[in-house]
Amino acid sequence: MSTQNTIMLVDDELMVLTALRGFLELETSYRILSFTSPLAALEALSAEPVDVIVADFMMPELDGISFLRQARATRPMATRILLTGYADKENAIRAINEAGLYYYLEKPWSNEHLQLVIRNGIERSALFTELDMRVSALEHANRELYQIRHRLIQAFL
Amino acid sequence: MTDRTPAPEGAEALAEQVTQARLATLGMLVAGLAHELNTPLGALNSNHDSLRRALEKLQAILADEVVSPDELEEVRRIVRAVDGILRVNDMAVERMSSLVRDLRNFGRVDRAELDLADLHEGLDSTLAILAHQLTAIEVVREYRPLPRIECRPQQLNQVFMNLLLNARQATPDGGRITIHTGTTGDAIEIRITDTGTGIRPEHLARIFDPGFTTKGNRVGMGLGLLISRQIVERHGGRLLVRSTPGQGATFTVRLPLDPAGGRTGTIPDAEVNS
Numbered sequence: 001m002s003t004q005n006t007i008m009l010v011d012d013e014l015m016v017l018t019a020l021r022g023f024l025e026l027e028t029s030y031r032i033l034s035f036t037s038p039l040a041a042l043e044a045l046s047a048e049p050v051d052v053i054v055a056d057f058m059m060p061e062l063d064g065i066s067f068l069r070q071a072r073a074t075r076p077m078a079t080r081i082l083l084t085g086y087a088d089k090e091n092a093i094r095a096i097n098e099a100g101l102y103y104y105l106e107k108p109w110s111n112e113h114l115q116l117v118i119r120n121g122i123e124r125s126a127l128f129t130e131l132d133m134r135v136s137a138l139e140h141a142n143r144e145l146y147q148i149r150h151r152l153i154q155a156f157l
Numbered sequence: 158m159t160d161r162t163p164a165p166e167g168a169e170a171l172a173e174q175v176t177q178a179r180l181a182t183l184g185m186l187v188a189g190l191a192h193e194l195n196t197p198l199g200a201l202n203s204n205h206d207s208l209r210r211a212l213e214k215l216q217a218i219l220a221d222e223v224v225s226p227d228e229l230e231e232v233r234r235i236v237r238a239v240d241g242i243l244r245v246n247d248m249a250v251e252r253m254s255s256l257v258r259d260l261r262n263f264g265r266v267d268r269a270e271l272d273l274a275d276l277h278e279g280l281d282s283t284l285a286i287l288a289h290q291l292t293a294i295e296v297v298r299e300y301r302p303l304p305r306i307e308c309r310p311q312q313l314n315q316v317f318m319n320l321l322l323n324a325r326q327a328t329p330d331g332g333r334i335t336i337h338t339g340t341t342g343d344a345i346e347i348r349i350t351d352t353g354t355g356i357r358p359e360h361l362a363r364i365f366d367p368g369f370t371t372k373g374n375r376v377g378m379g380l381g382l383l384i385s386r387q388i389v390e391r392h393g394g395r396l397l398v399r400s401t402p403g404q405g406a407t408f409t410v411r412l413p414l415d416p417a418g419g420r421t422g423t424i425p426d427a428e429v430n431s
């Protein structure tokens with residue numbers, strides 16, 4: 001299963017969004033979805049899955065932490081990364097625990113670091129997805145076993 | 158003067174507090190500006206790195222002096238990316254330049270302390286500096302034509318700053334601040350009205366007292382209005398307040414059209430213990 005990985009970028013600052021996008025397009029072959037509106041991003045999320053979400057913290061419509069929390073409800077497997085200015089660091093750290101974020105990056109960010117975090121994030125969400133599949137396969141097998149057992153009991157007792 | 162009367166202890170302590178209050182305001186503003194600068198800086202920093210990488214890719218393609226059709230496609234892709242990156246850089250540089258322009262205007266760098274000034278310019282540059290604090294507030298400018306007046310513009314900017322900050326602090330997100338300017342008779346009036354909490358009647362008489370604050374010590378020192386009133390009075394004007402609790406407050410700066418009373422150059426430097 002080697003489809004193209006999808007990265008979602010959300011920042012109300014077009015400048016930041018375009019810089020992130022430009023870098024990832026230059027250096028990777030990910031499919032990039034970028035949004036200046038977190039609400040539009042949430043809508044897009046309910047239409048299709050993504051592997052990694054990178055969201056800015058300070059956005060007027062919806063702050064990055066609330067956005068990522070809602071994103072988790074829609075796409076629990078996606079890895080969530082917060083991008084934050086230095087001034088909101090304290091809030092960000094608190095929220096990492098609250099909203100179960102994978103990582104936070106400080107602005108100005110290092111492209112190399114970003115790329116690494118995204119790569120690990122993709123791996124992480126792939127592992128989760130696989131784990132999820134294995135678990136449901138196990139559950140399925142388990143159910144079948146029970147049914148067989150049930151039939152055996154009915155047939156022989 | 159040989160025998161300088163020592164300032165009474167109260168005045169000295171007050172001057173110290175005023176300095177502290179200015180530093181606190183400055184600290185908050187600087188933090189806002191640092192945050193504001195961080196956006197274009199982040200973009201420029203990332204783009205600088207991307208451009209270097211793009212160049213390396215192009216150099217690698219050119220290294221063997223042969224460009225295959227596949228590579229040509231890759232070159233086109235890189236050129237498109239570079240084009241986008243440069244456009245973002247334009248935006249970032251423009252954003253940083255305009256921030257610096259706002260700062261210079263507000264601080265009136267390179268300009269005389271005592272000057273024939275356009276107060277709208279002062280209001281606008283103060284609003285620009287406060288932009289980061291005012292994102293969740295609707296700001297309405299009702300400017301009527303004002304003559305230039307002889308004044309200390311940097312000090313008046315400090316008054317505008319204090320009044321606008323107070324209005325912001327009293328007004329919940331989604332509220333409105335209206336700045337009305339105009340002339341009445343022989344005076345200039347600048348009214349700053351907010352849709353915030355307003356001021357309780359029993360507080361009205363005390364808000365200009367040194368140290369009076371309802372904001373807690375981490376936010377307010379209770380000196381903004383005192384300093385502002387002193388600056389306005391040194392310009393021969395008055396600072397007035399009106400408020401309906403629960404509906405908001407209006408602070409009015411009333412300045413004589415000829416603040417120096419015909420004698421230019423006499424507006425004293427506003428220090429609490431000069």
Ligand SMILES: Nc1ncnc2c1ncn2[C@@H]1O[C@H](COP(=O)(O)OP(=O)(O)OP(=O)(O)O)[C@@H](O)[C@H]1O
Pocket residue numbers: 178319323324327351353354355356364365369370371372376377378379380381382383405406
């Ligand atoms: N626009 C306003 N709306 C409601 N209350 C106000 C307004 N402006 C001033 N006040 C009240 O007046 C008090 C004194 O204001 P002042 O600006 O002197 O001090 P401060 O804002 O508390 O502290 P700082 O020294 O940082 O300015 C405030 O604490 C607040 O209670």
Ligand SMILES: [Mg+2]
Pocket residue numbers: 319322323377380381382
């Ligand atoms: Mg104040």
